[in-house]
Every structure is written in C-alpha cells, then in structure tokens.
Amino acid sequence: MNGSRHGRDAAITTVEDTAGETPNAELGRAARGAAVVLVGSALSALLGFAFVIMLGRTLGVEGAGVVLQVVAIFTIALSIGSLGLDTTAIWLVPRLRLQEPDLVRPALATLLVIGLAWSCLLVLGWYAVSRWLAAGASSSSPVREAVDVAAPFLVAAVLLTIAVAGTRALGTVYPFALIDRTLVPSLRIVLLAVGALGTGTVAVVLAWSVPWAAGAAVASVVLAVVARRRSRRGAGALPPRALVRRILAFATPRTVSNGLDQTLIWADVLIVGALAGAAAAGMYGAAARFVFAGFIVVTALRIAVGPRFSALVAQDDRRTLTELYSATAGWALVLGGPVYLTLAIFSPVVLGWLGGDFGDARLSMALLCVGALVLVGAGNVQTLLVMTGRAGLVMVNKTVVVAVNVTANVALVPHWGIEGAAVAWVASMLLDTVLASVQVHRTTGVRLPWRPVLRVLLALAACVAAPQLAVVASLGATTTSLVVGIAVGGLAFGSYLVADRKHLRLDQLRARA
Numbered sequence: 001m002n003g004s005r006h007g008r009d010a011a012i013t014t015v016e017d018t019a020g021e022t023p024n025a026e027l028g029r030a031a032r033g034a035a036v037v038l039v040g041s042a043l044s045a046l047l048g049f050a051f052v053i054m055l056g057r058t059l060g061v062e063g064a065g066v067v068l069q070v071v072a073i074f075t076i077a078l079s080i081g082s083l084g085l086d087t088t089a090i091w092l093v094p095r096l097r098l099q100e101p102d103l104v105r106p107a108l109a110t111l112l113v114i115g116l117a118w119s120c121l122l123v124l125g126w127y128a129v130s131r132w133l134a135a136g137a138s139s140s141s142p143v144r145e146a147v148d149v150a151a152p153f154l155v156a157a158v159l160l161t162i163a164v165a166g167t168r169a170l171g172t173v174y175p176f177a178l179i180d181r182t183l184v185p186s187l188r189i190v191l192l193a194v195g196a197l198g199t200g201t202v203a204v205v206l207a208w209s210v211p212w213a214a215g216a217a218v219a220s221v222v223l224a225v226v227a228r229r230r231s232r233r234g235a236g237a238l239p240p241r242a243l244v245r246r247i248l249a250f251a252t253p254r255t256v257s258n259g260l261d262q263t264l265i266w267a268d269v270l271i272v273g274a275l276a277g278a279a280a281a282g283m284y285g286a287a288a289r290f291v292f293a294g295f296i297v298v299t300a301l302r303i304a305v306g307p308r309f310s311a312l313v314a315q316d317d318r319r320t321l322t323e324l325y326s327a328t329a330g331w332a333l334v335l336g337g338p339v340y341l342t343l344a345i346f347s348p349v350v351l352g353w354l355g356g357d358f359g360d361a362r363l364s365m366a367l368l369c370v371g372a373l374v375l376v377g378a379g380n381v382q383t384l385l386v387m388t389g390r391a392g393l394v395m396v397n398k399t400v401v402v403a404v405n406v407t408a409n410v411a412l413v414p415h416w417g418i419e420g421a422a423v424a425w426v427a428s429m430l431l432d433t434v435l436a437s438v439q440v441h442r443t444t445g446v447r448l449p450w451r452p453v454l455r456v457l458l459a460l461a462a463c464v465a466a467p468q469l470a471v472v473a474s475l476g477a478t479t480t481s482l483v484v485g486i487a488v489g490g491l492a493f494g495s496y497l498v499a500d501r502k503h504l505r506l507d508q509l510r511a512r513a
Contacts, residue, residue, distance in 0.1 A: 036173050036174060036177050036304075039177065040176070040177030040178060040180075040181035040182050041177070041181050041296035041297075041299055041300050042296055043181065043182055043185075044180075044181040044182065044185045044293075044296065045293040045294070045296045047185035047186060047188070047189050048185060048289065048293045049290065049293060050189055051185070051188055051189060051192065051208075052064075052286055052289045052290070052354065053353050053354055054189070054192050054193070055067055055068075055192075055204060055286075056282075056286060056354035056355050056358060057354070057355060058192070058204065059200075059201060059204060060282075060355070060357065061278075061279045061282040061283060061355070061357040061358065062278045062279050062282060063201050063204075063282075064282040064285070064286060064354075065273060065277075065278035065279060065280070065281040065282030065283075065285060066142045066143055066146060066201050066278055066282075067146070067201060067204050067205060067208070068269060068281060068282060068285030068286070068289070069143050069269060069270060069273050069278075069281055069285070070143060070146045070147055070150055070205050070208075071208065071266075071285075072266035072267075072269045072270055072285070073143075073147055073266075073270070074147070074150050074154065074157075074209070075262050075265070075266055076259060076262045076263055076266055077122065077126075077154055078154060078157050078158065078161065078262070079258035079259045079261060079262040080122065080255060080258070080259040081115070081118060081119040081122050081154050081155075081157070081158045082115060082119075082158050082161050082162065082255075082258060083114060083115060083118050083158075083251050083252075083254075083255045084250070084251040084252070084253070084254025084255040084257065084258055084391070085111045085114060085115050085162050085165075085247070085251050086161045086162050086164075086165035087165070087250075087251075087254045087258070087386060087391075088111065088247055088250050088251045088254060089107075089108070089111055089162065089165040089166050089168075089169045090165055090168060090169050090306045090307055090310060090387070091250060091310050091386065091387055091389065092107060092169075092246070092247065092250065093107060093108070093166070093169035093170065093307075094169060094307045094308075094310045094311045094314070095310060095311070095314050097170075097231070098311065098314060098315075099314075101231065101232050102232050102233075103239070103240070103243055104170075104227070104231035104232065105227055105231050105232070105233065106238075106239035106240070106243060107239065107243060107247065108166045108223065108227055108231075109239065110239045110243065110244060110247055111162050111166065111247065112159065112162055112163070112166075112220075114247070114248075114251075115158045115159060115161075115162045116155065116158070116159060118158075119154055119155045119157075119158040119159075120155055122154060123151050123152060123154050123155060126147070126148075126151050127148070127151065130144055130147070130148055142201060142278075143273075145202070146201060146202060146205045149202050149205050149206060149209070150205050150206075150208070150209040153209040153210065153212045153213060155216075156212040156213040156215070156216035156217075157212040157216070159216040159219070159220060160179070160180065160184075160212060160215045160216040160219045161180075163175075163216070163219035163220050163222070163223040164176040164179060164180050164219050164223075166223045166226075166227070167219075167222060167223055167226050168303060168306070168307060169307055170226050170227060170230045170231065171230060171307070172226060172230075173303055173304060175219060175222045175223070175226070176303055179215050179218050179219050179222070180215065180219070183211070183214065183215055183218065184211040184212065184214070184215040185211070186211075187210070187211035187214060187215075188207055188208055188211050191206075191207035191210060191211070192204060192207040192208075250389070250391050251391075253391040253392045253394070253395040254386070254391045254394070254395075256395045256398070256399070257386075257391065257394045257395045257397075257398045260395070260398035260399060260401070260402045261398055263402050263405075263406075264398070264401060264402055264405055264425070264428055264429075264432070265288075265292060267402070267405060267406055267409065268284065268288070268405070268409050268413075268421040268422075268424060268425055269281055269284060269285045269288060271406070271409040271410065271413055271421065272284045272285075272409075272413055272417075272418055272421050275410075275413045275414055276413060276414075276417055276418070279357070280417060280418055282357075282358075283357070283358050283360055283361040283364075283418060284361055284364055284418040284421055284422075286351070286354055286358055286361065287347070287351065287358075287361040287362075287364050287365035287368060287418075288368060290343060290350060290351075290365065291340070291343060291365060291368040291369055291372050292372075294336060294339045294340055294343065294372060295336075295372070295375070295376075297331075297332050297335040297336040297339075297376065298332050298336065298375065298376055298379070298380065301328045301331065301332055301379070301380055302380045302383045304328075305324060305325075305328055305380060305383070306380075306383050306387060308324065309321065309324070309325075309380075309383060309384050309387035310387040312324070313387055313388050313389070313444070318444065318445055318446070321384075321444065321446060322445075322446050322447075325379060325380065325381075325384055325446050326379075326446075326449040326452070327504075327505040328379055328380060329377070329378065329379025329380070329381075329448070329449055329452075329453070330379075330449065330452045330453070330456060330504050330505065331504070331505075331506075332376050332377075332379050332380070333373075333376050333377050333379075333453060333456045333457070333460075334456060334497065334504060334506075336372070336373075336376035337373060337376060337377075337456065337457070337460045337464070338460065338464050338489060338490070338493055340369040340370075340372045340373050340376070341369070341373075341460060341464045341465050341468065341489075342464070342468065342482075342485065342486060342489065343365065343366075343369050344365065344366040344369035344370070345366075345465065345468045345469060345472060345485070346468070346472070346477060346481075346482045346485065347361075347362040347363075347365040347366050347369075348362045348477045349477050349478060349479055349481075349482050350365070350482075351365065360418075361418060363419050363422075364418040364419050364421065364422040365422075367419065367422035367423060367425075367426055368422050368425060368426070370426055371422075371425055371426035371428075371429040371430070372429075373457075374426070374429050374430050374433055375429055375433065377453045377456075377457070378433045378436070378437060378448060379448075381433065381436045381437050381440055381448060382394070382432075382436050384440050384444070384446065385436050385439055385440050385443070388440075388443050388444060390439070390443060393439060394436075397432065397435045397436060397439070398432070400431070400435070401428050401431050401432045401435070402428075404427065404428055404431060405424055405425065405427075405428035408420075408423070408424030408427060408428070409421055409424045412424055452503065452504065455500070455503070456504070459493065459496045459500070460493065462492075463489060463492035463493040463495075463496050464489040464492070464493050465489075467485065467488045467489050467492055468485035468488070468489050471484050471485040471488060472485070
C-alpha cells in the first residue's frame with residue numbers, strides 16, 4: 001500500500017490495500033481509526049454527561065429514574081431490533097470484499113431491508129402489549145407511557161445502527177464518529193436546553209428520541225455514497241438466497257447475544273426500579289451512565305479493529321491477529337484505566353453535580369468502576385470471539401451471564417440496595433470476560449496479555465490512585481481537588497507511559513501504514 005497515505009485516508013482503506021500487511025502496519029491503522037472514533041466518542045461521552053446533569057436538575061431523582069428506565073428499555077429493544085445485523089455487516093462485508101466483491105451492495109441492501117421490516121414489527125408488537133397492560137392496570141404507568149412516546153423512533157435507531165456499521169465495514173469510521181457519536185447526542189442537548197419540546201418527563205424522552213430520526217436520514221445517504229464509491233455494482237437487483245441464508249444464520253444468534261448484552265448493562269436499572277423504586281433507579285442509573293460513558297476507549301478500538309479482526313481470521317493470519325489484539329488491549333487499559341480510577345475516587349464530586357439527592361450512589365459508582373476496569377483490561381476479547389464467526393457460542397455465554405446477573409440482582413438488591421446491583425454487575429462482567437478469554441484462546445490460539453495488563457494496573461495504582469487519594473486526604477472531595485488530582489495523576493502516569501512506551505507499543509500510535 002502507499003506508504004505516504006495518512007490523515008483522513010488513513011481511516012478509509014480498501015481490502016486490497018490491507019491484505020498481507022505487517023503487524024506494525026495493522027497497529028498503525030488501528031491507532032488512527034481508533035483516534036477518529038475516540039474523538040467522536042469522547043464528545044459523545046461529554047454530551048452524555050451533560051444530558052444526565054441536565055436531566056437530574058430538570059426532573060429530579062424520580063423523574064430522572066423514569067427517563068433512565070425508558071432509555072434502558074429502548075436500548076435493549078434497539079439491540080433486539082437491530083437483529084445482530086450491525087455485527088453481521090462488520091463480520092460479513094470485509095470477507096465479501098475479499099472473496100465475492102459483487103455481493104457487497106446486495107448484502108448491505110439486504111441488511112437494511114431486514115432491519116426495517118423487523119423493527120417495524122417490534123414497534124407494532126410493543127403497542128399491542130402496551131394496550132393490554134393499560135387495560136389491566138388500575139393506575140397509569142409513567143414508564144410505560146413514556147416508552148409509548150419513544151417507540152416509533154426505534155425504527156430510525158435501527159436504520160442508523162445498521163447504516164453506520166455498513167460504512168465501518170466498507171473501511172471508514174468517519175460516519176460513525178460524526179453521526180452516531182456527535183450529531184445525535186448534540187441534538188439531544190440542544191432540544192433539552194432550549195426546551196423546544198417542553199420540560200416534563202415526556203418532553204425529555206422526546207428530546208432523547210427525536211435525534212435518532214435525523215441521524216438515520218443522514219446515515220442512510222452517507223452509506224449510499226460510500227457504497228457507490230467503495231464497492232462494485234451487484235449482478236442483480238435481488239440478493240442470492242445463499243447470501244440471505246448466510247446473513248440470517250449469523251444474525252439470528254447475534255440478536256439474542258446483543259439483547260442479552262444490553263440486558264447486562266441495563267437490567268440492574270430496571271430491577272432496582274422495580275424492587276427499590278424510581279428514586280433508587282435514578283441514583284443508580286445516573287451513576288451507571290457516568291461509568292458506561294467511559295467505555296468510549298474500548299468502543300473506539302472495537303470500531304477500528306472489528307473489520308480487521310474478521311479479515312485476519314479469514315486470512316488465517318494468527319501472528320498479526322495476536323499482535324493487533326494484544327497491543328489494542330494494552331491501549332484500552334492505558335486510556336480507560338485513569339478515567340475509572342478517577343471516577344471511583346471522586347464519585348461524591350461527580351454525583352454532586354447532579355444534585356444533593358444523588359450522593360448516596362457514590363459507593364455503587366466506585367464498585368461499577370471496578371467492573372469497568374475488568375472489561376477495559378480484557379480489551380476487545382468479545383469482538384474477537386464474534387469475528388471468528390462463533391455467534392452461537394457468544395449467545396450461550398451471554399445467556400449464562402445474564403442469568404447470573406438477574407439472579408444476583410434479585411437476591412442482593414432487596415438487602416443491599418443499589419450497592420447490591422453494582423456487586424451483581426461486577427461479578428457478571430468478570431464471568432463474561434473469563435468465558436470469552438478462554439474461548440478465544442481455544443478457537444484462535446490468542447491469549448489475553450496478562451503480564452502487560454498487570455504492569456499497567458500496577459502503574460495505575462502507583463501513578464493515579466495513590467496521588468489522587470493523597471489529594472482527597474489533603475483537600476477533601478471537591479471540584480478543585482478533582483482538577484488537582486487529574487493534573488497530578490496525569491503527569492505521573494504520562495511519565496510512566498513515556499518510559500514504558502516500547503513495551504506498550506505506543507510507538508505505533510505514530511506509525512504510518
């Protein structure tokens with residue numbers, strides 16, 4: 001490939017360009033692609049923080065609890081409504097570009113049509129269930145009524161999800177970063193800030209939902225343009241039956257896995273709401289939103305390396321695959337570890353921004369940060385397992401983990417409250433990571449790089465946790481001490497990264513493919 005290509009073109013490459021590349025070239029491309037997504041995801045996280053803060057101050061803890069439960073239900077529904085087609089695009093399209101390029105456009109069209117039809121059926125099914133629930137209820141349900149308002153936008157959310165996945169599979173991460181991570185969350189803040197849709201619970205739900213429609217419209221147009229430029233015209237208008245069967249065979253278990261994956265993230269919010277009330281759900285949900293927003297690092301790397309994992313598995317290039325996975329796992333912990341340690345140590349400060357009623361969630365936030373460190377430390381092991389084509393195995397894993405999570409929540413929340421929900425989530429994440437790591441090793445021979453992970457964890461403890469705890473002990477938990485802690489920890493950890501950059505493969509962040 002042309003060694004001088006960089007900048008914008010670094011995130012838009014062809015399969016012919018990347019076939020047979022060295023591990024260093026793969027790492028350079030992963031770094032640049034991840035950097036693009038990381039910028040968009042960081043902005044999305046900041047906008048997410050702003051939305052949660054505005055939500056808490058606008059509606060209070062109970063109103064926020066209702067909205068966050070709606071977000072939880074919608075997010076789980078989106079994972080089911082997408083039918084695993086976004087992951088299917090990332091797995092299938094890079095392989096088609098290598099092996100059957102004439103089928104790329106028919107595959108993308110099939111993915112969108114299936115997603116549109118299935119999501120419409122889900123929305124209609126929800127309204128049937130909602131009417132049945134309303135007929136049998138003695139009083140109104142704020143959560144159900146708010147879901148009714150958000151439900152039509154599920155179709156747009158599904159189309160957006162599949163469209164940006166299609167552009168990623170074709171070699172560009174810019175639409176994902178600009179549309180999904182920037183445009184949609186920005187519109188939410190604007191709508192909520194100006195109060196264009198009102199200020200009540202339903203208005204806030206609309207402010208969260210409406211941007212899906214704008215994003216879907218833009219993403220669909222962008223996908224059409226990218227596909228025209230980066231794929232061949234298909235041989236016929238209709239996709240071959242074998243292609244449709246191939247899509248459904250992979251997508252069906254991914255639908256279950258995706259739904260279970262989102263259930264792992266959001267089930268505890270719903271269970272807390274059911275067992276401890278809307279106020280407890282509001283506190284826990286707000287803490288969880290802060291923590292989950294920190295997944296931007298793993299997400300950025302997943303978006304960048306997912307298609308390459310699939311192509312490398314198809315090429316049976318185990319050496320490059322191992323290098324790519326190991327290095328990006330270390331990068332994830334380097335970038336995400338300081339965020340979670342800071343959130344855990346300064347949880348009273350961060351939650352205080354929402355209002356005094358949210359302070360009781362500080363311990364649960366600290367516990368959630370521990371679970372997040374487990375996920376970040378394992379890198380994109382889940383993505384690697386999916387890209388091997390073993391969607392059924394992933395589905396079994398998620399089923400087991402969700403069963404453990406729900407059982408633990410039901411057992412612990414009545415006794416420990418939101419801290420019990422946090423403990424259940426941490427245990428579930430540990431189990432999920434161990435299962436995936438063992439299976440990736442058995443199927444690909446790739447091992448989780450435990451030694452580099454432990455090296456970074458020790459550095460995080462010495463350079464970030466210790467100085468920040470000392471700052472809190474000296475200055476107390478305030479916004480000022482948070483700023484000081486970030487500065488001191490950042491300086492110390494940055495010095496470590498400079499000293500250990502070769503072991504961490506950070507030199508590849510500046511490499512050119």
